[in-house]
Amino acid sequence: MKLLVVGSGGREHALAWKLAQSPRVQIVYVAPGNGGTAQDERLRNIDITDPAALADFVEAEHVSLTVVGPEAPLAAGIVNLFRSRGLKIFGPTKEAAQLESSKDFAKAFMKRHHIPTAEYETFTDAAAAHAYLDAKGAPIVIKADGLAAGKGVVVATSLEEAHAAVDSMLADNKLGDAGARVVIEEFLEGEEASFIVMVDGKHVLALASSQDHKRLLDGDRGPNTGGMGAYSPAPIVTPQLHARVMREIILPTVRGMESEGIRYTGFLYAGLMIDAHGNPKTLEFNCRMGDPETQPIMARLKGDFSKVVELAIAGTLDGAELEWDRRTALGVVLAAHNYPETPRKGDRISGIPAETASAVTFHAGTTLAEGKLTTNGGRVLCVVGLSDSVRGAQSVVYDTVNQISFDGMQYRRDIGYRAVNRKQADRHG
Numbered sequence: 001m002k003l004l005v006v007g008s009g010g011r012e013h014a015l016a017w018k019l020a021q022s023p024r025v026q027i028v029y030v031a032p033g034n035g036g037t038a039q040d041e042r043l044r045n046i047d048i049t050d051p052a053a054l055a056d057f058v059e060a061e062h063v064s065l066t067v068v069g070p071e072a073p074l075a076a077g078i079v080n081l082f083r084s085r086g087l088k089i090f091g092p093t094k095e096a097a098q099l100e101s102s103k104d105f106a107k108a109f110m111k112r113h114h115i116p117t118a119e120y121e122t123f124t125d126a127a128a129a130h131a132y133l134d135a136k137g138a139p140i141v142i143k144a145d146g147l148a149a150g151k152g153v154v155v156a157t158s159l160e161e162a163h164a165a166v167d168s169m170l171a172d173n174k175l176g177d178a179g180a181r182v183v184i185e186e187f188l189e190g191e192e193a194s195f196i197v198m199v200d201g202k203h204v205l206a207l208a209s210s211q212d213h214k215r216l217l218d219g220d221r222g223p224n225t226g227g228m229g230a231y232s233p234a235p236i237v238t239p240q241l242h243a244r245v246m247r248e249i250i251l252p253t254v255r256g257m258e259s260e261g262i263r264y265t266g267f268l269y270a271g272l273m274i275d276a277h278g279n280p281k282t283l284e285f286n287c288r289m290g291d292p293e294t295q296p297i298m299a300r301l302k303g304d305f306s307k308v309v310e311l312a313i314a315g316t317l318d319g320a321e322l323e324w325d326r327r328t329a330l331g332v333v334l335a336a337h338n339y340p341e342t343p344r345k346g347d348r349i350s351g352i353p354a355e356t357a358s359a360v361t362f363h364a365g366t367t368l369a370e371g372k373l374t375t376n377g378g379r380v381l382c383v384v385g386l387s388d389s390v391r392g393a394q395s396v397v398y399d400t401v402n403q404i405s406f407d408g409m410q411y412r413r414d415i416g417y418r419a420v421n422r423k424q425a426d427r428h429g
């Protein structure tokens with residue numbers, strides 16, 4: 001069979017790589033793909049991004065099913081369009097994708113369904129927002145309602161910063177329509193984890209747990225990014241916490257959407273904040289898999305993923321089982337010069353070693369032109385290593401990273417440190 005993955009990042013490379021391992025899959029098209037998907041002979045890039053043109057392609061090539069990576073085509077309704085043409089696709093409809101595409105929708109939904117999340121209020125009027133900030137004080141969090149490519153959240157440590165964020169979104173319109181409405185919410189303390197499941201409208205299948213590092217610099221300092229590295233499993237997600245997140249967050253979300261007449265299908269990603277007592281709250285929902293969380297998760301997934309996706313599209317996910325490599329998978333993102341501000345493109349990349357049983361390099365912002373691999377975006381590569389321990393996985397990854405080079409390459413040296421600390425504390429406690 002032929003499959004299609006929509007997107008061009010590291011997440012999409014990892015999804016396509018995993019799907020292509022199935023013996024029944026002949027080819028996985030990636031639209032538009034990147035320099036890494038261009039090099040893999042089981043994958044083929046197609047230079048189409050328009051959803052209607054993609055549907056034409058799928059019909060013409062008899063593609064069996066489509067998996068969507070990023071949120072933008074989902075929020076634009078690619079699933080609605082494909083379904084209206086009778087094409088099999090895994091992802092949420094435009095209506096269901098509002099859990100990610102509108103923070104106000106997500107917050108009001110969580111309130112209605114008693115799903116634990118930070119206290120909040122929504123504003124369109126700058127004066128009212130400023131008054132709310134003064135009443136609440138700092139630290140406080142200001143979020144643009146709409147999709148803002150990771151630039152829509154300001155965690156303000158001072159009131160000055162908070163007022164400036166409100167002005168930039170509501171008064172100066174810096175984020176356009178996405179920032180014309182803002183959610184202001186309580187600052188939550190704790191440790192973050194990514195909880196990602198597959199949903200077929202009714203049944204839920206949890207993927208392995210993972211944790212991401214959002215800040216650019218070691219020690220979780222510097223600006224927020226899309227994610228500089230991730231690992232799976234995340235030791236903070238104990239079996240007890242897993243059960244609680246399913247019971248208090250995931251299942252009420254899927255049932256709640258159904259009760260409101262919006263069947264949720266696709267990947268559902270709950271960004272969690274877990275406090276010192278182990279209580280989880282929902283920071284956000286994403287209607288897709290995480291990037292870079294997908295890379296270590298796919299590296300650990302065993303078996304035929306195309307079958308699982310097929311069951312999910314058919315609404316029979318209760319018949320699916322996932323088997324995981326027991327090792328820890330750890331991914332380190334190699335980012336371009338000046339990421340995340342204005343990443344430079346066009347730097348020559350060299351030294352990426354061939355995939356082994358314990359290390360694989362997924363491409364994101366890369367392009368292949370006339371046989372030359374160059375940087376083409378902010379997050380360029382994600383090197384994933386597998387080992388029996390987090391430290392072991394770190395050493396596999398950094399050995400690989402040391403072979404790769406491009407001008408301006410930046411990466412964190414401490415991906416996984418929380419997991420290492422937690423394991424040490426467990427041993428000594």
Ligand code: AMP
Binds near residue numbers: 192283284
């Ligand atoms: P979001 O896109 O809503 O997940 O926000 C991006 C990042 O901002 C999260 O991964 C957190 O690191 C941080 N953040 C968001 N909301 C809060 C909150 N209420 N309290 C503390 N940090 C937050």
Ligand code: GLY
Binds near residue numbers: 226227286
């Ligand atoms: N790594 C965070 C995200 O994909 O939203």
